[in-house]
Amino acid sequence: MVVATMTWELRLPGCRSLKEKRMVVRSLRERLRRRFNVSVAETAWQDVHDRAELTAALVAGDRRFADSVLSRMDDLVAADGRALVVGARSEFL
DSSP: OEEEEEEEEEEOTTOOSHHHHHHHHHHHHHHHHHHHOOEEEEEEOTTOTTEEEEEEEEEESSHHHHHHHHHHHHHHHHHOTTOEEEEEEEEEO
């Protein structure tokens, strides 16, 4: 069994308020949850309107499968036009 996490540091250049930011972050969180059945949380910069950090966690039977899911999640976040990925890191426990 493997526990894996993926954390993205995001810039949100179009967001001028926390309300706009929350709409973008909520949308990304829900898309990740629905598509990949993972737990997702905003883990930093909750009160900054143009930055966000999202972390997703999953439990898998083997590392190869977990790595595949993390890669597909990274592609989904990178393809979202509302957020720019300025950093990403993954961890396996």
